[in-house]
Amino acid sequence: MTPHLTLRKLPYAFKVAADVQAVGPARRLVREVVESLGLGQQAPSSDDLELLAGELIANAVVHTEAPCVVCLQWTGRRVRVEVTDADVREAEAKAPPPCAEHGRGLLLVDMLAAAWGSQPCPAGKTTWFELAVPAAGESSASAALSGTLEGVHCVTGFSDDASPAAAEPEVVVHAPAQLEHQAV
Numbered sequence: 001m002t003p004h005l006t007l008r009k010l011p012y013a014f015k016v017a018a019d020v021q022a023v024g025p026a027r028r029l030v031r032e033v034v035e036s037l038g039l040g041q042q043a044p045s046s047d048d049l050e051l052l053a054g055e056l057i058a059n060a061v062v063h064t065e066a067p068c069v070v071c072l073q074w075t076g077r078r079v080r081v082e083v084t085d086a087d088v089r090e091a092e093a094k095a096p097p098p099c100a101e102h103g104r105g106l107l108l109v110d111m112l113a114a115a116w117g118s119q120p121c122p123a124g125k126t127t128w129f130e131l132a133v134p135a136a137g138e139s140s141a142s143a144a145l146s147g148t149l150e151g152v153h154c155v156t157g158f159s160d161d162a163s164p165a166a167a168e169p170e171v172v173v174h175a176p177a178q179l180e181h182q183a184v
Helices: 020-035 046-064 105-112 140-150
Strands: 012-016 068-074 078-085 115-121 124-132 157-159 170-173
Touching (some): 012 020, 012 046, 020 046, 046 105, 046 124
Antiparallel strands (some): 012 068, 012 170, 068 078, 078 124, 115 124, 115 157
């Protein structure tokens, strides 16, 4: 069930199970939450939002084999999605070998997000991206480009059929995400 939110009720956070089958429902929840904000034509591309959220959530679940926490925020000009996981290694976009079947997700994030980055946190790391919200009469693609050009300051980053446990992401809080460090 998607909560009805307003911009004033963000941030919104939820926990995702350590199961690759939990990624689909989690990325759909990200899309539904942002769509419920009532941004209308000013909403970022729902397809881009769902794709990029899915990439970060999948990376967290696959590479840590542990739960992660997803937090959605409104910056005043952008929708920000943060994924906190237990891995201390910061995310970086690298070109995989040409025949590799995996390894292109962060390259997509780098191309489509107005800004993105990764920074250490007590739980491990938080990887995030921001999608620009188009001004009236502007397309999502134009907003992404202008958002990229405006620049963002960050610690480390780059501007420019499910199992029952995985079926529904667990809402943690309507507040900043926190994840306790777990020994792996």
